[in-house]
Amino acid sequence: MLLLALDTATPAVTVALHDGVSVVAASSQVDARRHGELLLPAVDRVLAEAGVKLAEVTDIAVGVGPGPYTGLRVGLTTADTFGFALGVPVHGVCTLDALGYAFGTSAAAPDGPFVVATDARRKEVYWARYEDARTRTTAPAVDRPADIADRVAGLPSAGAGAFLYPEVFADAREPRHVPAAALAAFAAERLAAGEGLPAGGGRAASPASAADEDGPAGHGLLPPRPLYLRRPDAQVPKNYKVVTPR
Amino acid sequence: MADSRDEPLVLGIETSCDETGVGVVRGTTLLADAIASSVDEHARFGGVVPEVASRAHLEAMVPTIERALKEAGVAASDLDGIAVTAGPGLAGALLVGVSAAKAYAYALGKPLYGVNHLASHICVDQLEHGALPEPTMALLVSGGHSSLLLATDITSDVRPLGATIDDAAGEAFDKIARVLDLGFPGGPVIDRYAREGDPGAIAFPRGLTGPRDAPYDFSFSGLKTSVARWIEAKRAAGEDVPVRDVAASFQEAVADVLTRKAVRACRDEGVDHLMIGGGVAANSRLRALAQERCEAAGIRLRVPRPKLCTDNGAMVAALGAEMVARDRAASDWDLSADSSLPVTDPHVPGRSAHVPAPAAAHHHHDHDHVHEVAKDNLYS
Ligand SMILES: [Zn+2]
Numbered sequence: 063m064l065l066l067a068l069d070t071a072t073p074a075v076t077v078a079l080h081d082g083v084s085v086v087a088a089s090s091q092v093d094a095r096r097h098g099e100l101l102l103p104a105v106d107r108v109l110a111e112a113g114v115k116l117a118e119v120t121d122i123a124v125g126v127g128p129g130p131y132t133g134l135r136v137g138l139t140t141a142d143t144f145g146f147a148l149g150v151p152v153h154g155v156c157t158l159d160a161l162g163y164a165f166g167t168s169a170a171a172p173d174g175p176f177v178v179a180t181d182a183r184r185k186e187v188y189w190a191r192y193e194d195a196r197t198r199t200t201a202p203a204v205d206r207p208a209d210i211a212d213r214v215a216g217l218p219s220a221g222a223g224a225f226l227y228p229e230v231f232a233d234a235r236e237p238r239h240v241p242a243a244a245l246a247a248f249a250a251e252r253l254a255a256g257e258g259l260p261a262g263g264g265r266a267a268s269p270a271s272a273a274d275e276d277g278p279a280g281h282g283l284l285p286p287r288p289l290y291l292r293r294p295d296a297q298v299p300k301n302y303k304v305v306t307p308r
Numbered sequence: 309m310a311d312s313r314d315e316p317l318v319l320g321i322e323t324s325c326d327e328t329g330v331g332v333v334r335g336t337t338l339l340a341d342a343i344a345s346s347v348d349e350h351a352r353f354g355g356v357v358p359e360v361a362s363r364a365h366l367e368a369m370v371p372t373i374e375r376a377l378k379e380a381g382v383a384a385s386d387l388d389g390i391a392v393t394a395g396p397g398l399a400g401a402l403l404v405g406v407s408a409a410k411a412y413a414y415a416l417g418k419p420l421y422g423v424n425h426l427a428s429h430i431c432v433d434q435l436e437h438g439a440l441p442e443p444t445m446a447l448l449v450s451g452g453h454s455s456l457l458l459a460t461d462i463t464s465d466v467r468p469l470g471a472t473i474d475d476a477a478g479e480a481f482d483k484i485a486r487v488l489d490l491g492f493p494g495g496p497v498i499d500r501y502a503r504e505g506d507p508g509a510i511a512f513p514r515g516l517t518g519p520r521d522a523p524y525d526f527s528f529s530g531l532k533t534s535v536a537r538w539i540e541a542k543r544a545a546g547e548d549v550p551v552r553d554v555a556a557s558f559q560e561a562v563a564d565v566l567t568r569k570a571v572r573a574c575r576d577e578g579v580d581h582l583m584i585g586g587g588v589a590a591n592s593r594l595r596a597l598a599q600e601r602c603e604a605a606g607i608r609l610r611v612p613r614p615k616l617c618t619d620n621g622a623m624v625a626a627l628g629a630e631m632v633a634r635d636r637a638a639s640d641w642d643l644s645a646d647s648s649l650p651v652t653d654p655h656v657p658g659r660s661a662h663v664p665a666p667a668a669a670h671h672h673h674d675h676d677h678v679h680e681v682a683k684d685n686l687y688s
Contacts, residue, residue: 098406098407098644099643101407105414132362135362135366135400143370143407143412145370146412148415294360295359296353296359
């Protein structure tokens with residue numbers, strides 16, 4: 063297995079290569095406004111560092127969010143197109159799960175349950191609760207921190223969203239963004255456990271968002287489809303506005 | 309043609325607005341023009357909603373590439389390059405196409421060409437009527453743009469002569485259709501009603517046509533307000549609105565101004581070809597009036613078939629193929645989507661690749677020098 067993993071659902075542009083045993087090369091750049099520019103050069107750099115050609119990659123893993131949409135789509139489009147061009151499967155990873163895996167397997171891992179929260183902007187967070195590094199216990203959601211205060215009270219939390227709202231997430235800890243290595247390791251572990259999708263499996267699947275298929279218990283590889291969690295901001299125009307002066 | 313195999317085979321990706329377009333061309337020959345449109349999803353909003361368009365682009369991107377390759381009957385490995393609209397357009401929508409094009413070009417080991425949407429609208433006519441005359445005058449009219457452009461070399465020298473100072477022509481059609489309760493988009497439905505109406509029934513104003521107005525700029529906002537007021541007055545008086553006559557008279561005002569200014573620009577610049585592109589170029593009255601006025605002025609009119617006038621991937625591929633044919637520098641892997649890419653940049657060359665190997669120079673033309681030449685000296 064040679065797995066290329068990427069995620070653009072948080073301010074970090076994250077790329078890592080995993081050979082089935084360990085992470086071979088990785089890159090992480092935090093710049094919320096330049097995902098589109100940074101991602102491909104990062105892929106090129108990671109492959110060069112590992113001395114590998116893209117054509118040798120056997121699997122693609124991509125963060126499906128939740129995350130701010132424009133950045134999120136950069137990773138998904140890139141992964142989708144790589145998968146098509148190379149004829150290899152593309153596996154989706156919930157970005158919160160990758161962060162939870164990083165936190166739960168770190169030296170600072172909490173003993174009990176914890177929370178992952180990323181910045182959803184508009185004074186909201188994307189978040190989920192975890193029993194441990196590999197077990198999510200709530201579906202990914204988007205909420206105002208104050209509205210979920212009692213559900214996260216007393217729990218350690220990881221992710222930039224937790225640092226933004228210390229009044230709700232009293233025990234915020236690193237990492238803030240998805241570490242490239244954790245994303246790749248999480249996907250490699252799941253693939254080794256036989257969870258992978260066949261090539262083209264994600265796109266051929268139902269056009270519904272992955273969220274529909276990923277209930278609280280679901281915590282593994284997903285179809286490579288975006289977890290938007292919000293509907294587009296769009297208003298049906300009110301009645302025609304009269305231009306004649308009164 | 310025996311040597312057509314030597315012409316560049318290019319795949320083009322367009323996602324600047326609500327159409328996910330992927331086209332394949334060989335030189336000036338159209339091989340495939342695959343489109344997935346999200347227009348129906350925008351209809352109830354009365355206009356294109358950027359986030360809705362971006363979501364639809366992501367869904368449609370790879371399936372549309374797949375369809376275009378199949379339609380063209382070519383292998384991806386045979387492509388000479390991947391072209392993509394780098395701008396102008398909706399930022400989030402552009403980014404999906406740019407990301408896909410970069411990933412595809414990188415995976416295939418092919419050069420990437422980030423190109424200008426407006427120059428692509430002009431270059432697409434090569435697929436219909438053969439090589440563009442140099443120079444070509446272009447009138448681009450759609451829901452997003454209304455411009456008069458002078459293209460001396462479509463890969464390196466496109467000059468803006470005029471543009472709308474308020475609404476795009478297509479927007480005016482949408483707004484009038486809304487006042488008349490005819491739905492979105494407004495262009496086709498207004499055209500249909502106008503066929504049965506009298507274009508001389510109501511004298512609507514012609515914006516920016518006074519002696520001291522900018523000769524090549526457009527304004528459709530005043531016309532729009534005037535039409536709306538006229539309709540409201542009818543309604544206020546309890547009379548029926550003559551929808552067909554309003555549509556025909558409004559459409560006449562738009563077509564009149566557009567063609568009058570385009571023909572004048574051709575005359576002033578000594579250009580004997582006029583190309584019309586963009587979605588509004590599908591309008592039957594605009595086509596007829598342009599034909600009439602060009603004939604009278606001794607100007608040859610080139611208008612591609614309607615499907616090539618609206619946004620599509622073939623136009624991007626057409627310009628990409630021209631970039632390859634003229635040895636223009638490919639774009640870098642950090643190419644960004646630029647929602648306000650200036651029309652004067654037909655493509656976005658890479659920073660490192662601008663030194664061409666002297667031996668490899670078999671350009672069809674080399675017009676780079678005209679950048680330094682004053683406009684007024686060019687055609688005298
Ligand atoms: Zn256009």
